[in-house]
Each structure stands twice: as C-alpha cells, then as structure tokens.
Amino acid sequence: MQIIRLYHAGLNLMPTHDAARWNARYRADNEHLDGMRTSFERPRPFLVENSPYLPASGLALDAAMGLGGNAGFLIERGLRVAGVDISDLAVRCAKARLPSLQAVIADLTCFSLPPAAFDLIVNFYYLQRDLWPQYIRALKPGGVLIFETLTQEMMTLRPDIEPVYLLAPGELRKAFAELEIIVYREGWVNPHGKHPRAVASLVARKP
Ligand SMILES: C[S@@+](CC[C@H](N)C(=O)[O-])C[C@H]1O[C@@H](n2cnc3c(N)ncnc32)[C@H](O)[C@@H]1O
Numbered sequence: 001m002q003i004i005r006l007y008h009a010g011l012n013l014m015p016t017h018d019a020a021r022w023n024a025r026y027r028a029d030n031e032h033l034d035g036m037r038t039s040f041e042r043p044r045p046f047l048v049e050n051s052p053y054l055p056a057s058g059l060a061l062d063a064a065m066g067l068g069g070n071a072g073f074l075i076e077r078g079l080r081v082a083g084v085d086i087s088d089l090a091v092r093c094a095k096a097r098l099p100s101l102q103a104v105i106a107d108l109t110c111f112s113l114p115p116a117a118f119d120l121i122v123n124f125y126y127l128q129r130d131l132w133p134q135y136i137r138a139l140k141p142g143g144v145l146i147f148e149t150l151t152q153e154m155m156t157l158r159p160d161i162e163p164v165y166l167l168a169p170g171e172l173r174k175a176f177a178e179l180e181i182i183v184y185r186e187g188w189v190n191p192h193g194k195h196p197r198a199v200a201s202l203v204a205r206k207p
Pocket residue numbers: 018022039040044063064065066067069084085086087090106107108109123124125126
C-alpha cells in the first residue's frame with residue numbers, strides 16, 4: 001500500500017503538534033464509535049448537492065482530506081484523487097478503504113501545488129489563506145473549486161474558536177473573485193441538529 005510522505009525541503013520538519021492533535025481526535029472518534037462510520041468518512045452534503053458541477057473525469061485534489069469521505073465520493077464518480085492530510089492515521093485509514101487513492105501525508109503549510117494540474121480542488125473545513133492563490137494556479141482552465149468552511153458567525157455558538165480560523169463575511173467570495181463563481185452562500189448548516197455550523201460555501205470555475 002503506497003502512501004507518499006512529504007517533508008518540507010527534504011528535512012524532517014513535520015509539525016508534530018497538529019499531526020498528533022488530529023491523530024488523537026481520529027483515534028478517539030474511532031474508539032467512541034467502535035468501528036461505525038464517522039461523519040468524516042461520509043461525503044459533505046455541499047459536495048453531493050453540487051455534484052452536477054463535478055468534472056466527469058480527471059484529477060482531483062482533496063486538501064486536508066481527513067478520512068476520505070469526499071475522496072471516496074469523487075473516486076466513485078470516476079475521478080482520480082490525490083488526498084493530502086497531515087494526520088498519518090487519517091491518510092492510512094482513507095487509503096485502506098480507497099486503494100486507488102493517491103494518498104499523501106504532508107503539512108499543507110509547507111506544500112507547493114503544481115500549476116494547472118487539477119480538474120477539481122476540494123477544500124472542506126480547513127482554512128489556510130496562503131493556499132488560495134495556489135489553488136487558483138493549480139486548477140486547469142475549466143477546473144472547478146469546491147470550498148466550505150466555518151465563518152466568524154460560528155463564534156456566537158463557540159466563542160472558544162480562534163477568529164483566525166474563521167472566515168470573515170464575504171471573504172471567501174472575494175478571495176476567488178477572479179474565478180467564475182457558480183454557487184456562493186453563507187449561513188447555518190444543520191441548524192437544529194447536534195452540530196450546527198456557520199459556514200461559507202463556494203463552487204467556482206477557472207475561466
Ligand atoms: C475538520 S477536518 C476536515 C477533514 C475533511 N476535509 C472533511 O471535510 O471531512 C480538518 C483536517 O485538516 C487536517 N490538517 C490540519 N492541519 C493540516 C496541515 N497543516 N496540513 C494538512 N492537513 C492538515 C487535519 O488532519 C484534519 O484531517
């Protein structure tokens with residue numbers, strides 16, 4: 001089972017803090033659910049809803065893939081998928097479930113994406129602003145970006161979340177204004193459920 005592990009500039013500089021924190025979270029979820037599928041193993045509803053905009057074939061990047069719920073959905077739809085995550089545990093679980101996944105353990109804070117390489121980039125519940133210009137460059141012309149993550153509105157429910165990890169109103173739309181914005185919305189997902197989330201969601205295409 002081949003998994004690619006990338007280190008910054010060839011040095012063993014993986015920031016073990018984030019990797020360890022996410023490994024612990026995935027381990028705890030797994031023990032808690034005793035082998036049942038976690039929400040991280042299912043595709044995000046916004047991705048499923050917007051599947052008419054997915055390319056029929058080609059290469060997709062799932063940035064901060066987690067356990068591969070989105071990656072699995074994309075593979076089922078005929079795409080080749082490269083999934084990158086800092087948590088080696090998450091990447092190994094995803095690869096075990098999805099043998100054709102191009103699985104990469106890497107820290108996206110020191111990662112370079114190749115230009116014009118991807119037909120699709122998905123970014124769900126991960127916020128690293130300096131990746132955004134790379135996403136635009138890394139899409140092929142006609143390539144699609146699907147993005148959803150938490151907004152500052154979330155602080156009304158979770159004041160403990162650091163604002164730097166939350167999108168400001170209109171920020172996501174503005175960041176990708178040079179793409180053709182197909183869908184954009186801000187609001188609550190699952191408002192009456194167990195885990196309500198204030199999010200901004202976007203589907204955009206590179207001209
Ligand atoms: C909230 S989860 C989202 C997972 C998946 N995208 C989803 O929607 O289910 C955030 C993911 O970001 C990953 N992550 C955090 N920091 C990272 C970094 N610096 N580089 C790569 N992945 C990172 C974590 O390991 C975790 O899997």
